Amino acid sequence: MSDLPPDLDAGDAQPADAGRGERPEETGALHEALDGLRDELRSRFSTAAAGFDWMSFYDSLRRRFASAGMRSLPAEVDDFGMDAGALERARPWLDALYTRWWRVELAGVEHVPRGRPSLFVANHSGLLPWDGLMICHALARSGSLAERPRFLVADWLLTLPFAQPILTRLGGVRACRENAERLLRGGHSVVAFPEGAKGAAKVFRQRYRVQRFGRGGVVRTAIAARAPLVPVAVVGAEEVHPVLFKVETAARAVGLPFVPVTPTFPALGPFGLVPLPSKWWIGIGEPIATHELEVDAADDEILVWRLTEQLRAAVQTLVDAGLRQRPSIWG
Amino acid sequence: MSAPGTVAITGLRSFVGQRLAERLTARGRGVRVLGIDLRRPYRLERRIPFERVDLTDPAANARLAEIFERERVEAVVHAAFRRDPSPDVEGDHELETIGTLHLLHACTAAKVPRLVVASSTMLYGPRPDNPNFLGEAHPLRGHPDAHCVRNRVEVEALVREWGRRRPDAEVTVLRHAWIMGPSYWDHVVRHFESPLVSTLLGYDPLLQFVHEEDCLDAFEQAVLDRHPGVYNVVAPGALPLSTLLRLAGKRNLPLPAGLLYRIRDLASRAQTGDPPAGFYDYLRYLWVADGERGWNAFGEPAYTTREAWIAFVSARRMRRYR
Numbered sequence: 001m002s003d004l005p006p007d008l009d010a011g012d013a014q015p016a017d018a019g020r021g022e023r024p025e026e027t028g029a030l031h032e033a034l035d036g037l038r039d040e041l042r043s044r045f046s047t048a049a050a051g052f053d054w055m056s057f058y059d060s061l062r063r064r065f066a067s068a069g070m071r072s073l074p075a076e077v078d079d080f081g082m083d084a085g086a087l088e089r090a091r092p093w094l095d096a097l098y099t100r101w102w103r104v105e106l107a108g109v110e111h112v113p114r115g116r117p118s119l120f121v122a123n124h125s126g127l128l129p130w131d132g133l134m135i136c137h138a139l140a141r142s143g144s145l146a147e148r149p150r151f152l153v154a155d156w157l158l159t160l161p162f163a164q165p166i167l168t169r170l171g172g173v174r175a176c177r178e179n180a181e182r183l184l185r186g187g188h189s190v191v192a193f194p195e196g197a198k199g200a201a202k203v204f205r206q207r208y209r210v211q212r213f214g215r216g217g218v219v220r221t222a223i224a225a226r227a228p229l230v231p232v233a234v235v236g237a238e239e240v241h242p243v244l245f246k247v248e249t250a251a252r253a254v255g256l257p258f259v260p261v262t263p264t265f266p267a268l269g270p271f272g273l274v275p276l277p278s279k280w281w282i283g284i285g286e287p288i289a290t291h292e293l294e295v296d297a298a299d300d301e302i303l304v305w306r307l308t309e310q311l312r313a314a315v316q317t318l319v320d321a322g323l324r325q326r327p328s329i330w331g
Numbered sequence: 332m333s334a335p336g337t338v339a340i341t342g343l344r345s346f347v348g349q350r351l352a353e354r355l356t357a358r359g360r361g362v363r364v365l366g367i368d369l370r371r372p373y374r375l376e377r378r379i380p381f382e383r384v385d386l387t388d389p390a391a392n393a394r395l396a397e398i399f400e401r402e403r404v405e406a407v408v409h410a411a412f413r414r415d416p417s418p419d420v421e422g423d424h425e426l427e428t429i430g431t432l433h434l435l436h437a438c439t440a441a442k443v444p445r446l447v448v449a450s451s452t453m454l455y456g457p458r459p460d461n462p463n464f465l466g467e468a469h470p471l472r473g474h475p476d477a478h479c480v481r482n483r484v485e486v487e488a489l490v491r492e493w494g495r496r497r498p499d500a501e502v503t504v505l506r507h508a509w510i511m512g513p514s515y516w517d518h519v520v521r522h523f524e525s526p527l528v529s530t531l532l533g534y535d536p537l538l539q540f541v542h543e544e545d546c547l548d549a550f551e552q553a554v555l556d557r558h559p560g561v562y563n564v565v566a567p568g569a570l571p572l573s574t575l576l577r578l579a580g581k582r583n584l585p586l587p588a589g590l591l592y593r594i595r596d597l598a599s600r601a602q603t604g605d606p607p608a609g610f611y612d613y614l615r616y617l618w619v620a621d622g623e624r625g626w627n628a629f630g631e632p633a634y635t636t637r638e639a640w641i642a643f644v645s646a647r648r649m650r651r652y653r
Binding site: 076079080083144155156159160168171172173179182 | 336536
C-alpha cells in the first residue's frame with residue numbers, strides 16, 4: 001500500500017482544517033498546496049457544470065480504486081492464522097529437525113486418502129507439540145496432500161507467551177470440535193491427538209501405551225464432516241522428553257497442568273527443553289471410512305464408542321509394529 | 332409488515348443512533364425517525380423530531396410508552412449504551428441494564444412490533460479456550476473485570492427473556508465487532524491511533540473488525556426488513572495484531588503481561604478515561620466471531636477486516652509516507 005500516491009488518502013471525510021497541525025513538516029507544504037488546488041477546482045467546477053458534484057464523483061472513484069487495490073494484496077495469513085511466509089522461513093529449521101535431528105522415516109503414505117480432507121489421529125507425547133509439527137511436515141513433504149494439514153494444540157499451550165503466535169503461524173489450531181469440523185469442511189486435513197492431556201502427561205515407563213481417546217469427540221467430528229479417520233503412529237517422539245516424574249503442586253502456581261521432570265529439564269534450565277535426538281518412525285495406517293454413515297450417526301453412542309475403540313486399537317497396533325521394527329531408541 | 336412507518340432510536344447521539352437516523356431520513360421512503368436521548372445532536376438539528384428522555388429516570392418507562400403510543404412507533408432501535416468504559420460503575424449499570432429494562436417495559440406497554448438492539452462481539456469474551464470462530468449460539472462469557480461488558484451481557488439476557496415472552500415481536504440483536512472507518516472514534520480507535528501501540532509481549536491474536544458503513548448497512552436492513560434473531564456483524568477475514576500494525580506503519584511496544592496490566596490498572600484507577608486493564612485481554616486471546624449468519628441475512632460486507640483497517644489508517648493519516 002506504500003505505492004499509493006499521498007494525495008489518494010488525504011482528506012477523507014474530515015473537514016479541511018482539521019488535523020492540519022499534526023502533519024509532518026515535509027508533507028505539510030504539499031498538503032497545503034493540494035488542499036488549495038482542491039478548493040480551487042471545487043469552486044471552478046461547481047460554477048462550470050452546475051448540478052454535477054465533481055468532487056463527490058472523484059471521491060467515489062477514489063474510494064472504489066483504493067479498495068480495488070487493497071483487495072488484490074496477498075493475504076498473509078489464512079482465517080486460522082497459518083502464515084505461509086513464516087512457514088517458508090521456518091522450512092530450513094523444520095527440514096533440519098526432520099532429516100538430521102530425528103531422521104524421520106515415513107511409512108504407509110499410500111494409505112493417505114487422495115482428494116478429500118481427512119482426520120489423522122495419532123498417539124501423543126510430551127507437553128511440546130513436536131509430534132504434531134513433524135507429522136504435518138512429513139505429510140507436506142510427501143506431497144500426498146494438496147495442502148499442508150493443521151495440527152490441533154491443547155488450550156493451555158495457547159495461553160503461554162510466544163507459544164501462541166509461533167504455533168498459530170506454523171498451522172496449530174486450538175483443539176476443539178468446532179475448529180476441527182470447520183477445518184475439515186473447509187477442505188483442510190487435520191492432525192488430532194485424542195489422548196489429549198492424558199497423552200501429554202505420560203511418564204517414561206508408560207510410553208507407547210495409547211491412552212483413552214477422550215469421549216469420542218474425534219469420531220463424532222469425522223462423522224459430522226464426512227472425513228475418513230486415518231490412524232497414525234509416531235514412534236520415537238515419546239523419548240524426546242523422557243518424563244521421570246511430575247510435580248503437580250508447584251505447577252498450579254504457573255498455570256501448567258504439571259511440571260515434568262526429565263533428566264535434563266529443570267536441571268539445565270532452558271537448555272533442558274532441547275529434545276533428545278531419538279530415531280523417529282511415522283506410520284500411517286488403513287483409513288476408516290465414515291462417509292457411508294449417516295450424519296446423525298454422530299449421536300449414536302454405541303457406534304461412536306465402537307469406532308473410537310477400533311481407532312485406538314489401530315493406533316496401538318501401528319505403534320507396536322513400529323516398536324518391533326526399530327533396533328534401538330537411537331536407530 | 333416490512334418497512335416500519337415510524338422508527339424510534341434511543342441513544343440518538345451514539346454513532347449507530349446518529350448515523351442510522353441520517354440514513355433512514357435520507358432514504359425518503361416514508362420512514363419517519365424519532366430521536367430519543369438526553370441532548371439533541373448538533374448535526375440533526377431540526378431535521379428529525381426529538382424527545383428528551385432520561386433512561387435512568389424511574390418514570391422513564393411510562394414516558395417512553397406514552398411517546399411510542401402517541402407517535403405510533405413501529406420499530407425501536409436501542410443504542411443507548413456507553414461507547415467507552417467509564418469509571419462510573421453504578422451510573423453505567425443504571426443506564427445500560429436498568430435503562431434497557433425501562434425500554435422493554437415501554438415496548439410491552441406500547442406493543443412495539445420490532446426491536447433492534449445494538450450489541451457487541453466483545454461479549455463473547457477473550458478466552459484461550461474459545462474456538463477460532465464464535466457462533467451466535469456460543470455462551471456470552473464476557474469479561475470479569477470490565478463492568479461495561481458485564482452490563483451488556485445482562486442487557487442481552489433481558490432482551491432474550493423479553494423476546495421469549497413476546498413471541499409476536501421481532502427482536503433482532505446485532506453483535507458487531509470493533510468498528511473501524513474514517514469517522515468512527517472510541518477507546519479502541521484511540522488505542523490504535525497513537526504511533527507507538529503497546530501490546531503484550533509474546534501474544535499476537537487474530538483480530539477482526541467491521542467497517543462503519545457495513546455495520547450501519549446491517550442496522551438499516553434490520554430496521555427495514557424482518558430479520559428476527561441474533562447476528563454477528565463482522566467483516567470477513569481476521570489478521571494478527573502484528574500484521575495490522577505493520578500495515579499501518581506503526582511501532583509496537585511489547586510489554587510483559589504482568590507489567591502492562593499493572594500500568595494500565597493505575598491509569599484506569601486515576602479515572603483518565605482509559606479502559607480497565609482487562610481491555611488488554613482483548614489483545615491477548617482469541618475472540619473472532621463467525622459472520623456467516625449475518626452475511627446470509629444482510630449480504631456480504633463491502634470491506635474485509637484488512638480493508639476496514641486500511642480505511643481507518645488512511646483516513647487518520649497515521650501512516651508514515653515512504
